[in-house]
Amino acid sequence: MENHQKKGPLIPISPSQTPRSGEKSSKGSNESNGNPSSKNDKEKGVNIQVILRCRPLSEDEMRVNTPVVISCNENRREVAAVQNIANKQIDRTFTFDKVFGPSSQQKDLFKQAVSPIVTEVLEGYNCTIFAYGQTGTGKTYTMEGGAIKAKDGDFPSDAGVIPRSVRQIFDTLEAQNAEYSMKVTFLELYNEEITDLLAPEESKFSEDKSKKPIALMEDGKGGVFVRGLEEEIVTTAGEIYTILEKCSSKRRTAETLLNKQSSRSHSIFSITIHIKESTPEGEEMIKCGKLNLVDLAGSENISRSGARDGRAREAGEINKSLLTLGRVINALVEHSGHVPYRDSKLTRLLRDSLGGKTKTCIIATISPSIHCLEETLNTLDYAHRAKNIKNKPEVNQKMMKSALIKDLYSEIDRLKQELSAAREKNGVYLPKDRFVQDEALKKISPLKRKLDEKEHSFSDLDQRYRQAKSTIKEKEYLISYLLKSEKALVENAHQLRSELHNAAADVSGLFSKLERKDSIEDGNIALIKRFHSQLAEQLNLLHKTVSASVTQQDDNFKRIEKEMQSFVAVKIKATEGINVWIEKVTNVYSNCIRNMDVMADELMDESQSTIGKLNSQILSHSCALEDCLKSIALEGTQLLDELKSDLSKMEDKLANFTRQQHEGKVRAVEATRSISMIATSFFQVLDVHSSKMDNMLKESGKIQNEQLYELEKKFEECAADEERQLLIKVEELLKDSNARRKRMVQEVVDSLRKGAAEGTTALQKEVSSAQDSSLNMREKWCSYMEETEKHSNEDITAAETGRICLEDGLRNGTEANQLLCSNLSSAASAALQDADLASKKLLSSVDNSCNLDRRMAETIGTTLIIPSREELRQLESGHYHGSLEIKENSKNCLEKEYKVDESTCSTPKRRSMNIPSEEFIEQLRTPAFEELLKSLKQANVEGKQISGMNESHPFRDLRAPLTTVN
Numbered sequence: 001m002e003n004h005q006k007k008g009p010l011i012p013i014s015p016s017q018t019p020r021s022g023e024k025s026s027k028g029s030n031e032s033n034g035n036p037s038s039k040n041d042k043e044k045g046v047n048i049q050v051i052l053r054c055r056p057l058s059e060d061e062m063r064v065n066t067p068v069v070i071s072c073n074e075n076r077r078e079v080a081a082v083q084n085i086a087n088k089q090i091d092r093t094f095t096f097d098k099v100f101g102p103s104s105q106q107k108d109l110f111k112q113a114v115s116p117i118v119t120e121v122l123e124g125y126n127c128t129i130f131a132y133g134q135t136g137t138g139k140t141y142t143m144e145g146g147a148i149k150a151k152d153g154d155f156p157s158d159a160g161v162i163p164r165s166v167r168q169i170f171d172t173l174e175a176q177n178a179e180y181s182m183k184v185t186f187l188e189l190y191n192e193e194i195t196d197l198l199a200p201e202e203s204k205f206s207e208d209k210s211k212k213p214i215a216l217m218e219d220g221k222g223g224v225f226v227r228g229l230e231e232e233i234v235t236t237a238g239e240i241y242t243i244l245e246k247c248s249s250k251r252r253t254a255e256t257l258l259n260k261q262s263s264r265s266h267s268i269f270s271i272t273i274h275i276k277e278s279t280p281e282g283e284e285m286i287k288c289g290k291l292n293l294v295d296l297a298g299s300e301n302i303s304r305s306g307a308r309d310g311r312a313r314e315a316g317e318i319n320k321s322l323l324t325l326g327r328v329i330n331a332l333v334e335h336s337g338h339v340p341y342r343d344s345k346l347t348r349l350l351r352d353s354l355g356g357k358t359k360t361c362i363i364a365t366i367s368p369s370i371h372c373l374e375e376t377l378n379t380l381d382y383a384h385r386a387k388n389i390k391n392k393p394e395v396n397q398k399m400m401k402s403a404l405i406k407d408l409y410s411e412i413d414r415l416k417q418e419l420s421a422a423r424e425k426n427g428v429y430l431p432k433d434r435f436v437q438d439e440a441l442k443k444i445s446p447l448k449r450k451l452d453e454k455e456h457s458f459s460d461l462d463q464r465y466r467q468a469k470s471t472i473k474e475k476e477y478l479i480s481y482l483l484k485s486e487k488a489l490v491e492n493a494h495q496l497r498s499e500l501h502n503a504a505a506d507v508s509g510l511f512s513k514l515e516r517k518d519s520i521e522d523g524n525i526a527l528i529k530r531f532h533s534q535l536a537e538q539l540n541l542l543h544k545t546v547s548a549s550v551t552q553q554d555d556n557f558k559r560i561e562k563e564m565q566s567f568v569a570v571k572i573k574a575t576e577g578i579n580v581w582i583e584k585v586t587n588v589y590s591n592c593i594r595n596m597d598v599m600a601d602e603l604m605d606e607s608q609s610t611i612g613k614l615n616s617q618i619l620s621h622s623c624a625l626e627d628c629l630k631s632i633a634l635e636g637t638q639l640l641d642e643l644k645s646d647l648s649k650m651e652d653k654l655a656n657f658t659r660q661q662h663e664g665k666v667r668a669v670e671a672t673r674s675i676s677m678i679a680t681s682f683f684q685v686l687d688v689h690s691s692k693m694d695n696m697l698k699e700s701g702k703i704q705n706e707q708l709y710e711l712e713k714k715f716e717e718c719a720a721d722e723e724r725q726l727l728i729k730v731e732e733l734l735k736d737s738n739a740r741r742k743r744m745v746q747e748v749v750d751s752l753r754k755g756a757a758e759g760t761t762a763l764q765k766e767v768s769s770a771q772d773s774s775l776n777m778r779e780k781w782c783s784y785m786e787e788t789e790k791h792s793n794e795d796i797t798a799a800e801t802g803r804i805c806l807e808d809g810l811r812n813g814t815e816a817n818q819l820l821c822s823n824l825s826s827a828a829s830a831a832l833q834d835a836d837l838a839s840k841k842l843l844s845s846v847d848n849s850c851n852l853d854r855r856m857a858e859t860i861g862t863t864l865i866i867p868s869r870e871e872l873r874q875l876e877s878g879h880y881h882g883s884l885e886i887k888e889n890s891k892n893c894l895e896k897e898y899k900v901d902e903s904t905c906s907t908p909k910r911r912s913m914n915i916p917s918e919e920f921i922e923q924l925r926t927p928a929f930e931e932l933l934k935s936l937k938q939a940n941v942e943g944k945q946i947s948g949m950n951e952s953h954p955f956r957d958l959r960a961p962l963t964t965v966n
């Protein structure tokens, strides 16, 4: 049943605003509704429909036999409340438009009372149904009912007004095969704060977050709308039931003494329907109707509901809304000038439903229990009074589809602009007319505030006046009652007096009759006489007391009368004063209102003229703007051309710059190449030199080795010769030997000196040539460095000029240029970095070559260990001293020690012969040149000076061939 066929999507109009029956569509239909009653309604006004529903006694109430004090007569549409005051039963009867007794069913109430209203909604009316009553009397039961979802196509019997209305709407639209769209809103008013029950929940855990209060705004046309209220587009009844179930659970409920699940808030569920219709001319029109279903919070007084602490405040706020509702109803019924709609949000929201253009139905709910009688009577009074409110229902203007679509488009535009403003966070977008309106409102709002204050004080005074009036009425009633009772008392007293007189007369008549009878006994007579006298006394006493009390009563009544008269006089005087004052206030107030009206008119005129001026200004501005735009466009094209030429110039500059960069790079590469060639040749030369030096060293070593070997050999031979001839020609031989040794040593020393001198000169030559070549290299390096620096400076200046040019270009250019420039500058910086890198590389290669140079010098320094002259001299002197010692020793040996072999004719004494061993002689040999070099290097490492210039006897420890042996 919910698969209704929709001919096309319809878009609902602006959010959360009740469609206005009075609003004229710009291109709306001119045709009237065609409903004659509507014209009538419009002129006369239609009374709000008030329905009364009495719930049955609850199980608990039945269990304790709670007395029932309400009786309903559905046929006569009457409700009677039985009141027992001072043991007197007072019945109060109220008549309503419809009455539903305790046994009434949900479906009956819907069919009889609500269904016609739903039909009117579908005809294009705005209708409101609200449930009013004490807590626990069945407001929610009536509006929502027990279960919502229909089983097997039919509702459960306790389904309330809302689900039934929804189903009727969908059924009717389906039956009409209508093209329509529908949206629903659901809000809650709690403690004077509005929350959106349809709003998505922000957090599962935080109840308060999901119930963010939202603002009630003036729409500038006298109405209100709830800003940002969520609207849900619905296409099936099922969707609405789901929404209802979800939202109902969100409503604030609490347990009170009177209801376990008491709704602590007012809720308004609204359904807005747009239906497409076609005129006979084939024009498409949109009809719009809205149904507001309001479930008010309990109207009970705070103490009875059992509300405590926070709940008491809650009840206060609820009551504030309901009190204002009551005051609004009073004001509307009494046609007083001021209706305090603005005093509560509830009345602001329901403004159009109370005395406006909406069709309204109040369902007042009551309990039959005696315990609720006071509240029940209040509800009955309230509802009964509300019956007199007159609304002027108007069917909503039908709109042409095209006009509606146009409106919607402009709405979408506005929303888009608002959205973009909200996104960019640069304020709020306001359409021009809205802005003007807001400005006017800003001016009006302080006046309005003053007016509100005045209205407040006026309504206070009004209330006080009413209270005073009612007290006076009460007092008057009391006086009349007292006068009446006084009269009755006086009459009673008179009656009593006459009765007493009669009785006295009767008794005296009796006595006379008795006196006349002689036969009566004296004793009896005396007794009777006594009795008579006693009776007479008592009668007199009674008479006295009665007359005293009567006089006292009289006095009292007179006093009271006097007091009352004076009180009434005072009150009348006060009332007159109040009346005069009220008149004055009314005059002031009406003057104020008139002034306000005048001001509002002026403001309106002013705003109109401002709008006109603004329009003309806008027109002129738009022309100027057009011209300006044209000139801007022209300038733009010029600028574009300039930009293009700038760009081409820049491109040229860039090409030049790139070329320069390229050349610079080529130059750098060539220079590097030549450097590398020079370096290679230098290294080759170095190689050659080092190999030469190596050869020379080897040769000199070899020569020295050979010479030493020869020396050794000769020395051995000589030693052998000497040994052989020692025995024969010791002295001679020794002399010869000494001379030979001297000569030989001299020769060796000379040859060594010569060889060393030759080696030194050759090495010095090599060193000087190496120094020359390194100097040469250094010079070349310096020149190359200068050149490279020059090139790199050139490159840097070129890059700098290029960068400056680009920056200029950038300053003048567009964003594209900026991009280009950034590319160029990055290229320039990359080129600069390249140049830097190249120069760094060059510097590092220079450093490397310098290091190489230094290392070479070090190598030369460490490898070339040339014995100096001093050393040679020392060596020579060492040898000289050595040979002297040898000479001395040999002399000793030969002259003293060998001469002992002369014949003494006795066995010669055993003597120890100190003959040098073979190892010792081996030790005397000069070590090989490599070993010598090695030991020298080691000595150098140990911190001794290699050159040995300042050290004495550098070779003494290493080789002391001719030290003291013997």
Ligand SMILES: Nc1ncnc2c1ncn2[C@@H]1O[C@H](COP(=O)(O)OP(=O)(O)OP(=O)(O)O)[C@@H](O)[C@H]1O
Residues within 6 Å of the ligand: 054, 055, 056, 102, 133, 134, 135, 136, 137, 138, 139, 140, 141, 142, 259, 261, 262, 263, 264, 296, 297, 298, 299, 365
């Ligand atoms: N006409 C009725 N027939 C049967 N039961 C009813 C009827 N009216 C009310 N009830 C029952 O009375 C109880 C209270 O009703 P409900 O919650 O609708 O009261 P209420 O007026 O909405 O109270 P509150 O203002 O505290 O929310 C519920 O259990 C409901 O089922």
